[in-house]
Amino acid sequence: MCITGRRIKMEQDSLLQRYRRDRRKLLEFLLSSGLIKEVRAPPGFTPLSDADFDKLSADYILHCIKSGGIVDVSEASKKYYAESAHPIMIHSKLGDSYFLTSDPDIAGSPPRRVPPSTSVSSNNHASSSSSKLDSFDMKSVETHGDDYGLKQKVEAAVARASFTDSGIPSLGLPTLKTGLSDDDLRESAYELLLASMFFSGVELFPVEDRKKEKNSKFLSRLKSKREKPHSRPQLSERHSELVDTIRAQMQISEAMDACIRRNMVQLTARRTCGQIDLPQISLELLIGIFRSDFPNEKSYIQWKSRQVNILEELLYFSAELPETERVIIKTCLAKIRDTKEWDVAMSPAQRVEIISSIRQVASKAFFQQGKFGLQNETYYWQAAYHLNIRLYEKLLNGVFDILDEGQLIEEADAILSLIKLTWSTLGITDKLHDALYGWALVQQFVDTAEGTLLEHAGLQLQRVVSAKEDDCNEGQYMNSITCLKERNGSQKKLNLVQSIFLSIGTWCDSKLQDYHLHFSEKPVHFKKVVALASTIGLLTSADCADKVIVNASREKVKSYVERSVEAAIGRVAVTVLESKERTHRLALLANQLRLIADRELKIFFPVLRQWSPESMMISVQKLHQFYGEILIPFLKGVSSLSEDARSVLPAAYALDNELGQIYTSALEEQKVQHSPRPYLDHYQIEKVSGPLIIDWVIGQHTHILEWTRRALDLEDWEPLSFHQRQAASIVEVFRILEETVDQLFGMNLPLDITHLQALLSIVFHSLDAYLQRVLNQLVEKNHLYPSAPPLTRYTETAIPLIKKRLNEYKVLDDIMLDRLNELTIPKLCIRLNTLQYIQKQVGVLEDDIRNSWAAVRPYLNQTQAEEEPVEILESDSLTHNETVDELFGTTFNIIRDTAKDIGQKTCDLIGTRVVFWDLRDAFLFHLYRGNVESTRLENFLPDFDTVLDNVCGVIDDAVRDVVVISIYKASLEGFVWVLLDGGPCRAFSDSDIILMEEDLLTLKEFFIADGEGLPESLVEQEAKFAERILHMFSLQTETVIQMLMTASELISMGLDSNKQGHTNLGDAHTLMRVLCHKKDREASKFLKVQYQLPMSSDYDDTPLGDSTSRLPRMSDVLKRSTSIRWNKKRQSSFKSMKKKIQGATNEIRNVGR
DSSP states (O other), X not given: OHXXXXXXXXXXXXXXXXXXXXXXXXXXXXXHSSOOSEEEOOTTOOHHHHOOGGGSXXXXXXXXXXXXXXXXXXXXXXXXXXXXXXXXBOOOSSOOOBOOSSOHHHXXXXXXXXXXXXXXXXXXXXXXXXXXXXXXXXXXXXXXXXXXXXXXXXXXXXXXXXXXXXXXXXXXXXXXXXXXXXXXXHHHHHHHHHHHHHHTTOOOOOHHHHXXXXXXXXXXXXXXXXXXXXXXXXXXXXXXXXXXXXXXXXXXXXHHHHHXXXXXXXXXXXXXXXXXXXXXXXXXXXXXXXXXXXXXXHHHHHHHHXXXXXXXXXXXXXXXXXXXXXXXXXXXXXXXXOHIIIIIXXXXXXXXXXXXXXXXXXXXXXXXXXXXXXXXXXXXXXXXXXXXXXXXXXXXXXXXXXXXXXXXXXXXXXXXXXXXGGHHHHTOOHHHHHHHHHHHHHHHHHHHOOHHHHHHHHXXXXXXXHSOOOOXXXXXXXXXXXXXXXXXXXXXXXXXXXXHHHHXXXXXXXXXXXHHHHHSSOTXXXXXXXXXXXXXXXXXXXXXXXXXXXXXXXXXXXXXXXXXXXXXXXXXXXXXXXXXXXXXXXXXXXXXXXXXXXXXXXXXXXXXXXXXTTHHHHHHHHHHHHHHHHXXXXXXXXXXXXXXXXXXXXXXXXXXXXXXXXXXXXXXXXXXXXXXXXXXXXXXXXXXXXXXXXXXXXXXXXXXXXXXXXXXXXXOOOOSSSSOOSOHHHHHHHHHHHHHHHHHHHTOOOOOHHHHHHHHHHHHHHHHHHHHXXXXXXXXXXXXXXXXXXXXXXXXXXXXXXXXXXXXXXXXXXXXXXXXXXXXXXXXXXXXXXXXXXXXXXXXXXXXXXXXXXXXXXXXXXXXXXXXXXXXXXXXXXXXXXXXXXXXXXXXXXXXXXXXXHHHHHHHXXXXXXXXXXXXXXXXXXXXXXXXXXXXXXXXXXXXXXXXXXXXXXXXXXXXXXXXHHHHHHHHHHHHHHHHHOOTTOOBOHHHHHHHHHHHHHHHHHHHGGGTSXXXXXXXXXXXXXXXXXXXXXXXXXXXXXXXXXHHXXXXXXXXXXXXXXXXXXXXXXXXXXXXXXXXXXXXXXXXXHHOOOBGGGEEOOOOTTOOOOSOOHHHHHHHHHTOOOOHHHHHHHHHHHHHHHHHHHHHHHHHO
16 A cells, blocks of 8 residues: 555656646747746846746736736736636536645535525526516605606506516425424434435445455456356445445535444344334434444534434424323433533443333334224324425425536436335325426526426426326325415415425416516427426416416416516516616617517417417507607607607507507417407507608708719819729718618608608709719810811922911910810729719619618508508509519619710810810821821821820729720821821822722721720721721722712702711711812812812911911802802813813823823
């Protein structure tokens, strides 16, 4: 043993050293890891080298790391010594677990008394909530404004509520005359269990033998294989381990257990009869256990007093003995109780004599014939049943884990089997066992609130209910075990099973009277309690044939619902009155009542419906009526959407709506659609809130329009960010609109289509005002085009003349110039981005309003659903939906179309400005000026490339291609302008046409950009007009002149195709310009003879902003041409002249060859 002890001590020291070494390494790591910013140490102290890590508090260092990383070595050492003076705590939720600094074995056995109750219990919430009503004082509540009669309602609820104790009533067994405590009964019950096991033949190892076997297991190898099948040590060991578990559960020390076993072995050896009684056990222990078996005098006296009290309770107060024998018992017990006489003065022989006197009297009582003729019945079954039942309860309590009293231990079934050995001594039958075990389980649930205990209790009590009827003798015995119960103000005797059922029923009834209080936190228990109540007959199922009993159960459930809901209302009303929140009391109350209704619907009604299907309607009526009587005075005083109105009205509406839905569903479930339907009298919130909401919307309308105007006044048309390229003003406008939508639907008030129309009116007018403002800031692109140059005919002269000046600029006023200066390409792109954002965001806003509207639904639908037939409701719903869709479609489609039109106009303006304003000097006035070959189009493409790069840098991706197309169209338009309105400096020969066709192809390829730009099909389609203009330059002059004469005839007849101001291929305007810009003598001569146009060489078309010209304009020339009649003579002379010119030309060509 010494060697083994030293080995254990060495192992413990090794483990301690390992722990210290690991702790030191951890602290060294923490101090050197960089997690600590600063280590403060006393002067002359080097922390990382001189620190004694075993004396530093690890908790303190970890706290320093979390809070900032500054460690004070002195403080860490102080914390270590402070912590070492107290037990180490476990960070549990309850905070009541710790490690002992002392050895629990030296401390002795655990306490024998039940500890006093603490504030931490499962029923804490219920008791505190109940006390709110019980202790409610109206005078102590401060009044903040009008409470609308809420205090009076609370007083009424307090008067009606029940404040009875929710504890489970006792069984009413006769009291113990000797005052035996619970500890006394528990220890005596354990003694009885051991004695019963010994007398039943169950072998148990003594404590010393079991210890030896544990320390010398190798001895089992010495047993032969022949002995193992026939020996009983395995059975005995199993029972011994089970009894050890029972001993620990019943809090019996090992020393006392050893004494009891030793004496029970001796008693068993002397007894010839296999049945034991309680007096025999106590007498044997009194003669076999001495003062030296106890650690102190007090323990011995308590133990001896318990044994004497057991004997006195059984033989003096309970047994019907002759007076002489009663005197003997009283005298002997008095001597045993006297410590000086029994333990000091008396000799062992005298003590044996006294015990023998008591044993003789006890034997006479034991061998008296039982009253009921039951098997194994003894005299004490009926005479001492009040003690027997209490002892059996203590044995049953041993199956509950002392460390977790809400759980049954794993060996519960085995323990119950052993407990059954005491039945013959205590007079327990199967029915009594099931009833008492169910009773113990219910009591344990009351103490621990562990739901599984109720399930087990229900099973046990169901066995009692479903058991066969007792035979005559057993029935008489069961009825002899009487309990005194108070019922309806008077005391009544019941047998034990009836008393158990009544106590459990009373407890269930008290819980169900206020089930909102007792089961709101743990609703799963509610169903189990109701099932238990049904098992014991408190509630009867509707399947029962006795309709009277069924109706009684239904009425009982109705009373439960009424009382529980009233009590719940009273509690929340008290909470509201005592609340310090700034929210209006009526709003708080409505929210709390909704919670009650929700719990009633989801938790309690599904359980109660089988007894009372109308229970849900009862609770709804109570809640609705209570709140309605308080709300009506408030509604009469509402005149605007004040803070109180915005708080109370939505809460009241939500409560009214939810209660109405629950009530309607309950009615439909009972299938009473065709009977008069007692719908709730709704609060009519919509009649109060409807006009107020309209007034609020009107006020918001004016506010938003003003805010929109202000946002546009401050707008500088810069992108909001790199990723958000729209203007800031439109984001602000949509933010205000979205806030308005959220506020309106966030009121949670009933809305109808009028409110929807008012809201959509705000949206429409706000966005339309914004769009119109953007539109008005634009300019017509016609202002950007150069003035049409005067018409001239092509001539060449070698003699320099003083040329006349031409003016190709329009003179714009200062206002128009200022507007153009504001409408730069980047700002126009931001405008276009903004218009695109409007089209996208309008859809989001529409979906938001639609979803909110669908979620809210007009209040009228609910009231109509309660009054109108289904067919009318379906028709009205269809009409309503069509109206709503039309309203949404009209509002948002107009906004989309307007934004799209303005966007198209902006896009066109961007292209026109790029070509005809920003690139006018760089491109328009220099392309093909003088000659084509030196001013090819490719020279100007870098300018276009720069513009496109700048545009793509600010334009949104969604409209980028549209803007590029606009610039491409404008470039084609500028190209055509150069061909037709290029002025006197531009004249094109046939060879020039070939070069210009190449330039046009280059322009197309530039915008196609090798497939990365515009689609090739689109580019080709847009370039067709320019290609046809070029083709007209390649026509013979005679053909063009003939086409001009035909077009002039159409003008004279009023069929001018150019009335719309567009350039057409076959109109006189286009043909005239083609002839003016053809480098052809025949064309020049024709223009001179027919239209008297001046020579192009006489004029300098270098632009001068303020110069004017008296050259004939196109309109004057065309008017002049319409007055000329092309007769046949003139036509023939013109043809002959043309032939002469052609002949001369041919001769010159032949000479040249």
